[in-house]
Amino acid sequence: DAGITQSPRHKVTETGTPVTLRCHQTENHRYMYWYRQDPGHGLRLIHYSYGVKDTDKGEVSDGYSVSRSKTEDFLLTLESATSSQTSVYFCAISESLSGGYTFGSGTRLTVV
């Protein structure tokens, strides 16, 4: 949807290289999230943000870092990509903590 955009949509990278995924929103929502989706595991929270420069870890944060310098942008960085980080990554936004999330269309990342 137009309110939330992820880039790139697809990426292939080599083991050991850094990778940054971008999430951009035009809804001015306070909360932003990064999830990964793997078969048999559903959606698992990597990191989330509750405001500019305010971020915290989710359940699978090892090997990932995030930054949020502006309300509209939330970046996910894999400092040194590993094959276990091959996955589909989704960004989500929400207006409140208990409200439903709006998800982006995802980034399919393959680490070879």
Next chain:
Amino acid sequence: GQQLNQSPQSMFIQEGEDVSMNCTSSSIFNTWLWYKQEPGEGPVLLIALYKAGELTSNGRLTAQFGITRKDSFLNISASIPSDVGIYFCAGQTSGTYKYIFGTGTRLKVLA
């Protein structure tokens, strides 16, 4: 990490049939959400439930927040081919801000 038990894992049904799926948890939830995901896209919110016993409809979809607050149900009436996709439940416990997602029910509708 903790996950919800969602069943069935997959369903093949004939067009026009009704569908039921559910999620159960060992934890009490204050909020239940139901999402649908189509291939190559992110999940889309279908229904949100905020109160035990609540029954909410969205067109042919009806979802209920279980009385025990540990489960939720989604029903689809008179299924059509465009209902195909993966349906996820998500629950949020009191005092937390993180949703736990089920592993999904994959629905296929045969015309």
